[in-house]
Amino acid sequence: MPAPAMRISAGRHAGRGFCALLGALVLLTGTAQLAAAGPDEANEARIAELIPKLEAYIAEGMKAFDNPGLAIGIVADDKLVYAKGFGVRKKGGEPVDTRTVFQIGSATKGFLATTMAIAVDRKKFRWDDRIVDLDPEWQLKDPWVTQEFRMFDILAQRSGLPTFVNDMLSFLGLDEAGLIRSLRYVDPVSSFRSTFAYTNITHLEAGRINAKVEGAPDWEAVLRKDIFEPLGMRDSSVTAEAIEAAPNHAIGHRWSPDGTVQVPFTPLFPYAYAGAGAINSTIEDMAHWLRLQLGNGSFDGKRIVSAENLAVTRMARVAFNDKMSYAMGWMILATPNGTIIWHNGGTPSFGAYVGLLLDRNIGIVVLTNEANNGLPDAIGYWALDRLLGNPEVDHVAQALKRAKAGAEQDAKAFARPVAPRPFPALAPLAGSFTNPAVGKTSVKQDGDGLAMEFSNGAVLKLTPWNGEIFTATLAPNGQFDAMVQNLGPGPTAFVQFQMDPTGALNILRLTAPDGQSYEFKRE
8 A cells, every 4th residue: 555735625524514505405305306307417416315324323333333534435437525624633733624635555456557558558568468468576386376377367366376476475575676676485275276265476477567557666556657647636645645734634553443643654564555545635636546446437628548457447346245346456245226336545553435336427535544444445335325325224233243353353363372381492493494485584682582584684573372382573673663552562473383394393384373384394
């Protein structure tokens, strides 16, 4: 998932007055006359009628999630008809407004898909080109899948690889090349193109190819040239340094059932993920992005991307369930009264939601300075449900219930066994281990536990848990200090020492809570 100087905008005050006026007109004219109104007037009137309830719902949701700050914008018929900031940029800080900068996380993926569509327009590659023909270094463990992987597969979340494959390695500091290379050592968990499995590292490969064919140094340069500059997204950026330098930026907050805690920016996540989640933006800038999408590739009368290739990014590629499919950087949700094209974004301390009603020329964006545990999605869904006339659902209550259940499940996963098995002697476990994807690590005794040190400076503190199994917690160490605060105080993985065929504990297995593991062998 990330600025020139910013100013405090009066947009939120102007928006309040504008909507109050339209709301009064709705009450005067009645809903019967709405049907006779033109599409522009009808959309704006529906939105204006919704605003008081929406603002009350936002206030309830922010309180329920202890969310310090939120900004929202609604675009209709090529205009930003409502935009407002709520709360503060950080606890005890200045108010949020429509030009406050937030991380948007994986909502970046739609931008990546659009830059790829532009490259196809320019005949830089075709959607059915093989990845290996564009990047001979591309390799997965299955040779046939390696050869068959196409450009229309790279964003489609149907690789056959595990969900969030190797994302944990970014927390240990692996760079883009290392993350892409790590995929060649991963066993597939399903057939290629058969099953939805959300991944981020595949998008790094897509961005690398996009930059290569455009003759750019990186995907971020392509993004600036093809999207940010033509759309006038002057307050948007892609680095931790840029968002910190912006005078009007939000500070992120980590969520727990006990409340939110302010955390610092880290360059490791989301910024290591480029087109998978690196963008920082504002409501006013994101409104331009919504206008481009709703305009089917045109913005202010200028064609940015062809409608045909933009439509390709919204074609369903794999089913998520009976109502939802994944396209390329977008989810497609069938509701009782219409289709929502959407994507959310989540980093350790920010959340985002972007939703589009293409056939009604309406789009919404919600940005929060709190890890996405469902609040921005819930508000976005609730508003679009109301505009579609769908049955009313309390999405915030449902999201909070899921968030609390998830936190409880995480706590249980690492809870100390009531009667743990005896711990082995620590000294014999020390030594040098290696894994082809991660590289070398040195295990040393550290007080009552062990420390697992990587060549790039990352350190995992290993605490005895149950026999030869240890919990692993990322330790503060220079560039990793901010990441530690983002992840929180608890452990993030398990480490188990296992016997090799000789009966010696020469195998070390690092396992994430989702079950993905990395086998290190003693050198």
